[in-house]
Amino acid sequence: LLPRTMSMVCLSDFEAYAKKYLPKIAWDYFAAGADDCSTRDENILAYKRIRFRPHMLRDVSVMDIRTKILGSEISFPVGIAPTGFHQLAWPDGEKSTARGTLLTYSTCSLEEISEAAPGGLRWFQLYIHRNRAASQQLVQRAEALGFQALILTADLPYTGKRRDDVRNGFRLPPHMKVKNLEGYGLPPNSLDPSVTWNDIYWLRSLTRLPIIIKGILTREDAELAVKHGVQGIIVSNHGGRQLDEGPATIDALVEVVEAVRGRVEVYVDGGIRKGSDVLKALALGAKCVFIGRPALWGLAYKGEEGLQEVLRILQDEFRLSMALAGEYFVCNGCYRCFCMQACKIRSVMDR
Numbered sequence: 001l002l003p004r005t006m007s008m009v010c011l012s013d014f015e016a017y018a019k020k021y022l023p024k025i026a027w028d029y030f031a032a033g034a035d036d037c038s039t040r041d042e043n044i045l046a047y048k049r050i051r052f053r054p055h056m057l058r059d060v061s062v063m064d065i066r067t068k069i070l071g072s073e074i075s076f077p078v079g080i081a082p083t084g085f086h087q088l089a090w091p092d093g094e095k096s097t098a099r100g101t102l103l104t105y106s107t108c109s110l111e112e113i114s115e116a117a118p119g120g121l122r123w124f125q126l127y128i129h130r131n132r133a134a135s136q137q138l139v140q141r142a143e144a145l146g147f148q149a150l151i152l153t154a155d156l157p158y159t160g161k162r163r164d165d166v167r168n169g170f171r172l173p174p175h176m177k178v179k180n181l182e183g184y185g186l187p188p189n190s191l192d193p194s195v196t197w198n199d200i201y202w203l204r205s206l207t208r209l210p211i212i213i214k215g216i217l218t219r220e221d222a223e224l225a226v227k228h229g230v231q232g233i234i235v236s237n238h239g240g241r242q243l244d245e246g247p248a249t250i251d252a253l254v255e256v257v258e259a260v261r262g263r264v265e266v267y268v269d270g271g272i273r274k275g276s277d278v279l280k281a282l283a284l285g286a287k288c289v290f291i292g293r294p295a296l297w298g299l300a301y302k303g304e305e306g307l308q309e310v311l312r313i314l315q316d317e318f319r320l321s322m323a324l325a326g327e328y329f330v331c332n333g334c335y336r337c338f339c340m341q342a343c344k345i346r347s348v349m350d351r
Contacts, residue, residue, distance in 0.1 A: 010317075011273050014297035014310055018089070022300050025168045026088040030296050033240040034160035039248070040240025043271030046248035050280045055326030065319055069265060069288050070149060070210055070231060072121050076315050078278060080307075081236075081269045081290035082125035082151065082214075087176050089299040109180055110138075114145040123212065125151040128199060130192045134184040139206050150207060151234065152200070155215030157193035160242040200228040212267075215242075217252040222259040222266075233260065235268040239292050250281060257285030275317025279325065 008014055019027055033040030065076040113122065124142035128135050139150060164170075172178070203211055212232035213225050225233050235253045237246050249270035257266050268281050269290040281289045291314070298310035 008301070008309060008313065010313060011294045011297070011310060014294065014301050014306065018297040018300040022089065025170060028164040028168055029085070029088065029162075029170055030083075030293055032162035032164050033244065034162055034242055035244035037240060038245050039237055039243070042248040043237070043240055043250070044273060045271075046250045047271055047273070047277045047280060050250070052276075052280075052325050054324060058326040060323040060326070063319060063322060065315070065322070067288065069121075069267070072148065074121065074288070076318060077282060077286075077288040078272075078311065078314055078318070079121075079267075079288055079290045080295045081239075081292040082153075083239075083292045083296060085172060085176070086296065086299060088172075089296045109182075110141050110145055110147070114147075118146075122147045123149040123151050125153055125214070126203075127153055127156065128192050128195045129184075129186055129190045131184065131186060131190065132192075132202075134181070134186060136206055137184075138180060139203065139209075143207050143209055147209065149212055149232070150203065150209045151212045151214050152203065152230075153214045153238075154195075154221075155236065155238050155242050156191060157195065158191070159189075160238070160244070162241060197224055197228050200230065204229060216256060217247055217249070219255045219259040222256040226260055226263050230264060232265045232267060234290065235266065235286070237270055239270055250277075250284065253281065253284050253286060274321075275314050275319070276321040278314065278318045279321045 008017075018030070022030075066073055067077045068074070069077075069079070110124070124138075124147045126135065126138060126142075142150065200211060200213070210231035211229075212234060213230045214234035214236050215238065216222050216225055216233045216235055217237060222233060233256060235249050235256050237243070237249055237252075249268050253266070253268050260266060265287045266285060267288045267290060268286045269292060272278060272281065272289050272291050273294065278289050291310075294310050294314075295307055298307035300306070302309070
C-alpha cells in the first residue's frame with residue numbers, strides 16, 4: 001500500500017499507487033495497450049537496452065537544462081503528452097494539467113483550460129472528424145484562446161482494440177462529458193478515416209498556428225511530413241494503444257531524426273519512466289520528450305501537486321544522469337551525453 005503521505009521516490013511508486021487506488025475501469029483504460037500489448041511494453045523495454053558511454057573528469061558543477069520548443073523556452077525538455085479523460089484520475093481533470101497539452105477528447109473545455117493556465121505553454125491536439133466544420137471550429141477556438149500550436153494526430157483512423165476496455169464495456173461516467181465536442185452533434189465513431197497528407201494543406205488554410213504531426217514512426221512518413229510543411233513531428237505509437245507489434249518509439253526516433261535532417265523539430269513519447277530515459281531520447285536527436293501515463297499517475301496521487309512531483313523527480317533524475325554521463329552542454333541544439341546509440345549516428349560530428 002502507498003498512502004498519500006508516503007514519500008514518492010520514482011515514477012513506478014506513482015504507478016503502484018494509481019493501480020491500487022483508481023477504480024479498475026479507469027486504471028484499465030489508462031494502462032491499456034492494443035491486442036497483446038507488445039508495443040506498449042516494448043516502448044519501455046527498448047530504453048533498457050540502450051547503454052551510456054560516460055566520460056569522466058568533466059566539469060559538471062553548473063548545468064543549464066533549459067531548452068526551447070518552437071521558440072518557447074521550457075525549464076527542462078519534458079512536456080505532458082495528450083492523453084484522454086483526465087477526470088478519471090482527478091476531479092479537476094485537465095485543469096490540473098493545464099501547463100501541458102490539451103486534446104480534443106478532454107473532460108474540460110478549451111475555455112476552462114485557458115482560464116486555468118493563461119500564461120502556460122498550451123498546444124491543442126486535434127482529431128479530424130467527418131464533420132469538417134466541427135474540426136474547423138475547434139481549430140479556430142484554440143487559436144482565439146491563445147494556444148500556441150496545433151497537434152494533428154495521424155495514427156487513429158480507427159480505435160485500436162484494447163481488450164480490457166472491451167471486457168469492461170468502457171464508457172465515461174454519466175457526470176463526465178467530452179466538453180470540447182458538446183454542441184456539434186457528433187455521433188460515436190465520428191473520426192474521419194479518409195484523412196490524407198493533403199488535409200495538412202486544409203489545416204494550414206484555417207490557422208496561422210504551427211502544425212505538429214503526431215504518430216510518425218518511419219523515415220518515409222517523416223519525409224512526407226517535412227514535404228507538407230509541418231513544423232514538428234512527434235514520434236509516437238499512441239502508447240502502444242493502436243497498432244500492436246509496431247516499433248518502440250525510441251527505436252523509430254533514430255530514422256526519423258536522420259530523415260528530417262534538422263528541417264523540423266522532432267519530439268518523442270512512449271515508455272519514458274526515468275530521467276535517464278529522457279537523456280537517451282535527447283542523445284538520439286529528440287528536442288523534447290512527452291510523458292503520458294506517468295502524468296496520469298501523478299494526478300491520481302495528488303492532482304496538480306502529484307503531477308508536479310512526477311515532473312520534479314524526472315527533472316532531478318535527468319540532471320543527475322547528465323552529470324554522471326560527463327557531458328551537459330548543448331551542441332547544435334542537441335544534447336550530447338555519449339549514449340552508445342547516439343555515437344553511431346553522430347560519428348562524423350564526433351570526429
